[in-house]
Each structure stands twice: as structure tokens, then as C-alpha cells.
Amino acid sequence: MNDPVLDTPATDLLGLTEALCAVPSPSLAEAALVRAVELRLDRLVPALEVTRFRNNVVARTHLGRDRRVVLGGHLDTVPANGNQDPRRDGDTLHGLGTADMKSGLAVMLALAEACAAQPPRIDVTFVFYEAEEVADEHNGLRHLFVQDADLVAGDLAILLEPTGAWVEAGCQGTIHVRATYTGQRAHSARPWTGVNAIHRAAPVLQRLSEFATKTVTVDGLDYRESLQVVRVEGGIANNVVPDACSVTVNRRYAPNRPLDTAVGEVAALFAGADNIEVLNRSSAAPPNLTHPLVAEFVGTLDLPVRPKLGWTDVARFAEHGIAACNFGPGDPELAHTAAERVTRAEVEAVHERLARFLALS
Secondary structure, eight states: OOOHHHHSOTTOHHHHHHHHHTSOOBTTOOHHHHHHHHHHHHTTTTTSEEEEETTEEEEEOOOOOSOEEEEEEEOOBOOOSSOOSOEEETTEEESTTIIIIIHHHHHHHHHHHHHHHSOOSSEEEEEEESOOSSOGGGOHHHHHHHHHGGGGOOSEEEEOOOOTTOEEESBOEEEEEEEEEEOBOEETTSGGGSBOHHHHHHHHHHHHHTOOOOEEEETTEEEEOEEEEEEEEEOSOTTEEOSEEEEEEEEEEOTTSOHHHHHHHHHHTTTTOSEEEEEEEEOOBOOOTTSHHHHHHHHHHTOOEEEOOSOOTHHHHHHTTOEEEEOOSSOGGGTTSTTOEEEHHHHHHHHHHHHHHTTOO
16 A cells, blocks of 8 residues: 555655655654654664654664764644645645654655665764654653663754754743732622732733843854743632732743753742742753854855754753754744745755765765
8 A cells, every 4th residue: 555655755855745744743643653754764774773762763873983963853743723734836835744844854764765875974863753842741852862862862963943944053942930929809899808919910010021131142143032921810700809810921041041040030020929930941052153063064065054043952952962953944934834834945955955964965
């Protein structure tokens, strides 16, 4: 029986992207796509060692080279937004996952097959992992580092996130903090007998709305920071003075300071709250543009560079002492939108540059 993921030739990168997009893989439901990717990679044994752990597949060359590059891509997508079925319009492919990031997965599969046919100048690890688009506790790359860090070790990691074939260096850190304000319930007709918790939170909302964010330059790249209230909750009924109110903020900060410092800065904004809770916290990653392999990747291919605004798993590699950057096909501004799409030229350009870097072409 014909299986497009298995049977579409690597020379047809847009067709392979379409085949991958036709296999639904929303976060935590990637099993069918994992199996298809695993079967395609199994054809490359013994030239590549293929290992599966949970819904993650790792394929590695073992050529004894003195350097190793890790190419990583997540298998999951965000929920569909009326765009679950891939659709061709000439050399443009529309649909969920086209940019974020099944076109990147197609490039990885094609490069893996090329490595099996023609040994690259650098050892290469291909990491296909689950659950990047949801809470960190589910992230497949996180589990791989915990289970067997050697599987994902290397000297440079390149994540094929959509970047429009730019190198997006480093990434911002991200923090979510929730502050709770308490009051005392009362009938809304007699509010003076209680304390309105939402009113108590009003000064901090004003303070947060007036907070001046900065653009911070790190290694010549401008990281534009942000601070946004993303959730306000309080009240139980329309005739009851609320006795609790919570305010949640998301802080995106530049890679010029430690995570603990950034967390402390956000917590200080909630002075007067009855309780402050850090819901999650992720480190930023430095650009590492002077790292020998990063400089070689950028310089030999004359790639344009800009800062990564947002968090990606480059930070996870950075935490383990591995320089990392983002480089993949597709417009990052289209990710997670109903208008998501990628072109044949975009996919082929990224493949050609990575193949040249690995000396596969």
C-alpha cells in the first residue's frame, strides 16, 4: 500500500512536506507521524544508528569525526485553525505545519538519506521530537536530555524552526508569574462590608500597563523585550464582591542576564500581592556568534543573522553547554496562523545550505 511519507522521494522536498503535513500530529498525538518517520529512517541502518524513545526518534552517524552537529525538529503542531488539510497552489504549500515545522522535518529526512549515501565531513545527529508546542513537562527533547544526554550531544545544534532561511541567533527567555490578591466577600449592594480583591489588583494592572520595556543589544543583535498581562481572573457571581483576584504576566527577556535575575525583576512588580507564584521559567540563550562552528556556519554560507524573538529549544541546548541557533524554511510570522504556508524555493534553499555546510553537495 502506498505511503506518501515513506515513498515520496527526498528530491521532492515540497511533496515530502505535504506528505508529512497530511499526517495529523497535534501535540501529544504524534504517534502516527513518529512511526512513519521511524520507518523511513530504518531504511538507513546501518549507515545511521536509529533510536526511538517514547515519541522521539534519533538517527546518528558514527564516522569518528572530531565534531558533531545536531539537527533538531519537533513533530507536533498547534491545534488546527481550519487549515488541517494541506493544499497546493503551484509551488506554494498551504496548511497546518507547513512552516512550523514539517518543511524542516522534510529537510532533515532528506539530509539523513544523503548522509547515509555520502558520509559528511562532520558527524550528524538528527533529532525528531514530540510536544514542543505545549508545556515543558511534555517536551521530548527535555526527556531525551534526562534519559540519555549522549543521544543529543554535539558541538553545535541547529533547530529547523521557521526563520525564512535567516540564522536566528540565541533566543529570549520566558517567564510566567501569577500574583494573587485577596479580599472579603460581600453583597454587591453593600460593598462597604467587604473588600474587593479586583480593586486591590487595580494599581498593579496600572503599573504593568505603564512598564517600559527595553531593546537590549547582545553581541550586536537587538532583542526587543516584552511584558504582558495575559490573564486576569476573579469573581464568582454578578452580585458578589470578589474575595480573590489573580493576575498572570508573561515576560520575554533578552539573553544578557541570568534567569534568577529576570524572575526577581518580574516578582518585584507585584509588590503588595498576597501571594506570588512563578508558574514556569525558561532561560534565554546567548547568540554565540563567536563560537567556532556558529561562525563557520554563518560565515562560509554568508547567512544573514537576526535575533530570535521568542523562546525555542536552543535554550535547552545552551543549558547543556551546546551552542545552538535556529535556521529553517518558512516565515516565522505565519507560524500558528490560519495563513501558514511554505514555498518550494524556501525548503530547497535551506536544504542546499545545510547540505553544503555538511559537505553533502
